[in-house]
Amino acid sequence: MSIKEYFKSIFKGIYSLLQGMQVTGKELVTKKVTEQYPENRNHLLHEGGIPERFRASLEFIYDDEGYHKCIACKSCERNCPNGTIQVITKMVDLPNGKKKMKLDRYMYDLGSCTFCNLCVLTCPTAAIRFSNDFEQSTFEREALVKQLNYLPEKEKPVPAPAPKPAPAPKPAPAVAKPAEAQAKPAAEPTPQAKSAEEPTPQEKPAAAPDADKSPDNTENKENKQ
Numbered sequence: 679m680s681i682k683e684y685f686k687s688i689f690k691g692i693y694s695l696l697q698g699m700q701v702t703g704k705e706l707v708t709k710k711v712t713e714q715y716p717e718n719r720n721h722l723l724h725e726g727g728i729p730e731r732f733r734a735s736l737e738f739i740y741d742d743e744g745y746h747k748c749i750a751c752k753s754c755e756r757n758c759p760n761g762t763i764q765v766i767t768k769m770v771d772l773p774n775g776k777k778k779m780k781l782d783r784y785m786y787d788l789g790s791c792t793f794c795n796l797c798v799l800t801c802p803t804a805a806i807r808f809s810n811d812f813e814q815s816t817f818e819r820e821a822l823v824k825q826l827n828y829l830p831e832k833e834k835p836v837p838a839p840a841p842k843p844a845p846a847p848k849p850a851p852a853v854a855k856p857a858e859a860q861a862k863p864a865a866e867p868t869p870q871a872k873s874a875e876e877p878t879p880q881e882k883p884a885a886a887p888d889a890d891k892s893p894d895n896t897e898n899k900e901n902k903q
């Protein structure tokens with residue numbers, strides 16, 4: 679190798695090194711985006727640091743009075759692709775003597791959930807949703823299995839039956855018609871009855887024999903001859 683080629687290779691290596699350091703130098707002066715958790719926890723929890731639609735964990739929707747809308751139909755359990763949900767039901771006796779299937783425990787395994795949202799989309803009563811509470815880490819896998827119906831079930835008050843309306847007064851009986859008006863005239867004889875009264879052709883007396891055909895006339899004819 680000549681001296682000229684020797685120095686050429688040194689400058690080529692330095693140029694290659696500076697090219698690689700260009701990306702590092704650019705990031706050195708760029709504004710940092712790294713989240714400093716837990717120093718910025720207050721920002722993430724209370725100042726909109728986590729997007730509203732971020733799916734962190736499944737939860738029940740309770741109204742202000744502590745009621746949920748789950749009817750224990752198990753649609754979410756059937757549609758979950760990896761068996762994350764287990765809906766445990768029980769039969770209860772109703773005041774009217776009938777039986778009804780109700781929710782006993784709603785178990786959700788956060789450790790196996792893929793956050794596909796199919797359970798929420800297929801729930802017919804919109805009883806569940808995903809919260810964006812991102813602080814779900816734990817040291818034990820068993821702690822990731824949660825019972826979502828954590829509030830004791832309350833019986834909804836049954837509305838009192840509406841009072842029955844008073845029976846409508848019966849209409850007064852119609853004024854009796856005079857007996858003459860009710861008495862119908864005797865029915866006219868039908869054509870059949872008429873024909874029954876008239877003698878039939880068979881019942882008519884037999885026609886008198888012809889005078890020419892009588893035996894007396896025969897004798898008279900013979901005498902004349």
Ligand code: SF4
Nearest residue numbers: 758791792794795797
């Ligand atoms: S989000 Fe998907 S995987 Fe998770 S419980 Fe619902 S259906 Fe199952």
Ligand code: SF4
Nearest residue numbers: 748749751752754801
């Ligand atoms: S959460 Fe919805 S889909 Fe699941 S059992 Fe309750 S009502 Fe049915």
